[in-house]
Amino acid sequence: MHPLLTVSGLTMDFGGIRALDQVDLRILPEKIVALIGPNGAGKTTLFNCLTGMYRPTGGHMALTPPGLPERRLHGLPPYRITAAGLARTFQNIRLFPNMTVLENVMVGRHCRTTAKVFGAIFRPAATVREEQETVDRCLALLERIGLVDQANEYAQNLPYGAQRRLEIARALATSPKLLLLDEPAAGMNPQETVELENLILSIREDGLSILLIEHDMKLVMRLSDHIFVMDYGRMIAEGTPDEVRRHPAVIRAYLGEVEADA
Amino acid sequence: MKSPPMLTNKDVRHAVLTGFWFMFLTFPLLVIKVNPTEQTVTWRWANMLWVGGVSAVIALACRLVATRRAGRAELLRQMPAQTTHELHPFALPSRDRLIPLFGVIALFFIVFPFVFSAYQVNIMTTALMYVILGLGLNIVVGFAGLLNLGYVAFYAVGAYTYGLLHFHFGLGFWAALPIGGLLGALFGVMLGFPVLRLRGDYLAIVTLGFGEIIRLILENWREFSQGPSGIANIARPGLFGIDMSLEHSLVYQYYLTIAIALLTIFVVNRLRDSRIGRAWFALREDDIACQAMGIDTTAAKLTAFALGAAWAGMAGVLFAAKTTFINPASFTFMESAIILCIVVLGGMGSIIGVVAAALILMLLPEYLRAVAEYRMLAFGAILVVMMIVRPRGLTSQTRRIYHLPH
Numbered sequence: 001m002h003p004l005l006t007v008s009g010l011t012m013d014f015g016g017i018r019a020l021d022q023v024d025l026r027i028l029p030e031k032i033v034a035l036i037g038p039n040g041a042g043k044t045t046l047f048n049c050l051t052g053m054y055r056p057t058g059g060h061m062a063l064t065p066p067g068l069p070e071r072r073l074h075g076l077p078p079y080r081i082t083a084a085g086l087a088r089t090f091q092n093i094r095l096f097p098n099m100t101v102l103e104n105v106m107v108g109r110h111c112r113t114t115a116k117v118f119g120a121i122f123r124p125a126a127t128v129r130e131e132q133e134t135v136d137r138c139l140a141l142l143e144r145i146g147l148v149d150q151a152n153e154y155a156q157n158l159p160y161g162a163q164r165r166l167e168i169a170r171a172l173a174t175s176p177k178l179l180l181l182d183e184p185a186a187g188m189n190p191q192e193t194v195e196l197e198n199l200i201l202s203i204r205e206d207g208l209s210i211l212l213i214e215h216d217m218k219l220v221m222r223l224s225d226h227i228f229v230m231d232y233g234r235m236i237a238e239g240t241p242d243e244v245r246r247h248p249a250v251i252r253a254y255l256g257e258v259e260a261d262a
Numbered sequence: 263m264k265s266p267p268m269l270t271n272k273d274v275r276h277a278v279l280t281g282f283w284f285m286f287l288t289f290p291l292l293v294i295k296v297n298p299t300e301q302t303v304t305w306r307w308a309n310m311l312w313v314g315g316v317s318a319v320i321a322l323a324c325r326l327v328a329t330r331r332a333g334r335a336e337l338l339r340q341m342p343a344q345t346t347h348e349l350h351p352f353a354l355p356s357r358d359r360l361i362p363l364f365g366v367i368a369l370f371f372i373v374f375p376f377v378f379s380a381y382q383v384n385i386m387t388t389a390l391m392y393v394i395l396g397l398g399l400n401i402v403v404g405f406a407g408l409l410n411l412g413y414v415a416f417y418a419v420g421a422y423t424y425g426l427l428h429f430h431f432g433l434g435f436w437a438a439l440p441i442g443g444l445l446g447a448l449f450g451v452m453l454g455f456p457v458l459r460l461r462g463d464y465l466a467i468v469t470l471g472f473g474e475i476i477r478l479i480l481e482n483w484r485e486f487s488q489g490p491s492g493i494a495n496i497a498r499p500g501l502f503g504i505d506m507s508l509e510h511s512l513v514y515q516y517y518l519t520i521a522i523a524l525l526t527i528f529v530v531n532r533l534r535d536s537r538i539g540r541a542w543f544a545l546r547e548d549d550i551a552c553q554a555m556g557i558d559t560t561a562a563k564l565t566a567f568a569l570g571a572a573w574a575g576m577a578g579v580l581f582a583a584k585t586t587f588i589n590p591a592s593f594t595f596m597e598s599a600i601i602l603c604i605v606v607l608g609g610m611g612s613i614i615g616v617v618a619a620a621l622i623l624m625l626l627p628e629y630l631r632a633v634a635e636y637r638m639l640a641f642g643a644i645l646v647v648m649m650i651v652r653p654r655g656l657t658s659q660t661r662r663i664y665h666l667p668h
Contacts, residue, residue: 096547113537151666152664
């Protein structure tokens with residue numbers, strides 16, 4: 001099977017500091033893939049490179065949606081990458097606080113709709129239809145994350161867990177092929193984590209792949225089809241949850257070196 | 263149910279302190295009066311007591327309003343989720359109640375020139391031009407969150423477009439109006455390109471500089487703009503070549519300005535609830551997330567600058583036609599500051615708020631002429647009080663409420 005996302009030799013330098021060093025990554029379609037590693041390993045930097053927030057110093061990234069030609073990603077601005085089919089959430093929630101819940105999701109439809117200034121002012125039939133379709137689709141997404149009753153509420157008034165779910169819905173509204181989740185379970189209680197887990201599984205069933213950064217190891221081991229481990233900007237291990245759990249490099253990264261003469 | 267909120271000792275103490283503070287602040291202005299010709303100093307102690315007393319009462323009233331509001335918010339929180347929606351603090355009164363209100367306002371504006379003197383009509387026309395300017399700047403500052411301190415530059419571009427086209431080619435108002443708008447938009451894009459990467463304070467400084475550059479060019483490039491002596495004898499707006507007396511012309515301009523102001527309200531309102539409007543708001547709220555959601559922030563910023571500046575360009579043409587004389591002195595930073603005041607006072611992104619603020623800010627100084635001596639003091643005090651009582655503007659922006667299927 002051809003991988004959905006192929007990353008090879010990705011390098012990111014900040015001045016003299018190499019945050020990412022020759023990172024390789026392959027994600028197959030319809031898989032949940034986790035990216036783990038100690039703090040400062042470069043996980044979020046990798047996310048920022050993948051989504052175009054940072055321009056990588058070197059390396060290649062390409063997205064190949066099933067049945068479509070390969071699309072080069074490196075060097076593209078963020079909005080083009082989102083249009084190509086990569087959507088993300090943020091580690092620290094970045095909603096639009098003074099917009100309503102529904103509007104937050106509608107912003108996600110921006111790259112799949114076309115109304116311009118003319119359409120906005122004169123509202124021809126095509127624009128009206130497009131707006132209605134946007135609203136319907138977004139309400140359906142809100143239904144799915146259980147926020148449809150709060151659709152007209154301001155996003156800032158939502159409780160924390162709901163804000164996290166809303167961020168996922170907003171990312172889904174861009175109709176992505178690959179969803180990047182940056183610590184989606186951070187700060188959630190066990191009940192919310194279970195709901196999140198079900199949501200992620202249902203997203204995979206829709207045919208999307210998911211790449212998630214997560215520190216909750218139980219969740220990662222339960223959910224993931226495949227795990228990548230990073231440390232000091234390098235990819236130090238990869239494999240199934242069982243393989244990664246036993247991998248010596250992973251144990252070293254998380255627990256430290258075992259002294260030979262101890 | 264809890265008892266109604268009461269004022270505590272602390273509130274009273276706070277109010278008394280506020281009174282003293284205002285006495286102290288206004289002491290040199292209101293109490294000491296130096297007469298340099300007679301070399302005497304008059305001490306007006308009564309003024310001090312007035313200031314202290316009035317500001318203490320106002321402070322007390324503010325506290326009372328604040329505690330009441332807190333009480334109401336508490337009440338809201340206790341109610342079941344379903345009903346809170348109707349009591350949403352941001353929601354405007356329902357449509358049915360607004361229609362008669364709008365009818366009364368519309369009637370007022372229609373009969374205005376027949377009831378009031380030419381002088382009043384003239385003032386109202388100016389105020390309405392500031393409605394257009396305020397709404398235009400609202401697109402840039404209120405919607406897209408790009409602080410622009412040089413907005414008056416586009417106003418000047420519009421005014422000089424008409425002035426120069428009329429002077430050199432005898433072009434009429436109606437031909438100049440769209441050209442002024444287009445040139446305004448073009449200059450908006452010209453300003454937009456170099457500032458794409460700037461944000462916040464830096465953006466403000468560059469736009470401030472841009473405004474000054476345009477004014478200085480107009481002042482110093484005599485061959486082009488006739489410098490500080492300006493352009494005179496610009497034609498008033500015509501109506502199918504009918505000759506009008508000055509008074510009729512004033513009334514005509516009044517209705518014309520109303521028509522353009524209404525057009526502005528209509529267009530800005532449609533833009534706000536559109537795909538582009540949402541992109542602007544997203545940009546204002548969080549530009550990183552905005553990019554990540556697939557919005558081309560460059561395009562969004564440039565359209566905001568262009569569409570905002572276009573209204574200033576048209577208002578400039580109106581201004582040139584109304585005064586029949588323009589020179590660079592009309593386009594100082596003070597104008598930009600006033601227009602920005604309108605947007606901030608009205609509430610960033612709110613359309614009704616900006617319209618109300620423009621009328622208040624432009625009409626108030628005129629009608630405060632009765633108390634000429636304290637006109638600007640009262641004006642400043644009103645601004646300060648407004649920002650304390652309603653820090654988010656007259657009306658906080660209301661987002662569109664979508665009908666939910668059930």
